[in-house]
Amino acid sequence: AGIELDPVFITSSLEMLKELVLGHAAATLLPALSVAREIRSGQMVAVPLAGKKGIHTQIDLCIAPDRQLSFAATKLADFIERFMREVTAG
Known part of the structure; x- marks a missing residue:
């Protein structure tokens, strides 16, 4: 889409990313599977990306x-x- 991002946090830890979001310190792009529990419990919300295709990840x-x-x-x-x-x- 031609968008450049300037990440503030870089980590390979899903738990760290989730804690940053839960602490209102960041927004992140994660696979739905990795935050399904938090979404079900109402701790997080998923905001779909605009456009025809999402970001595909492999697990x-x-x-x-x-x-x-x-x-x-x-x-x-x-x-x-x-x-x-x-x-x-x-």
């Missing part, structure tokens, strides 16, 4: 290929994968 569930997961870890990974597919599908 990966990473599991070491040479590691045998425990039963509980397998169930958790399955749940996360299913949840991510459902959220991103609709």
Whole structure:
């Protein structure tokens, strides 16, 4: 869109970004999945970006290929994968 941004905060921590927003110190662009709980609880609001397309992000569930997961870890990974597919599908 030709817009230049001058970021005040730069961090790779989603929790830090969310705390800055909750503390009224910043606005941020985050994937809906990362703030779904805060939106549901009314702590944050999502403001759609104008235009035909939003910003697409990729979220990966990473599991070491040479590691045998425990039963509980397998169930958790399955749940996360299913949840991510459902959220991103609709």
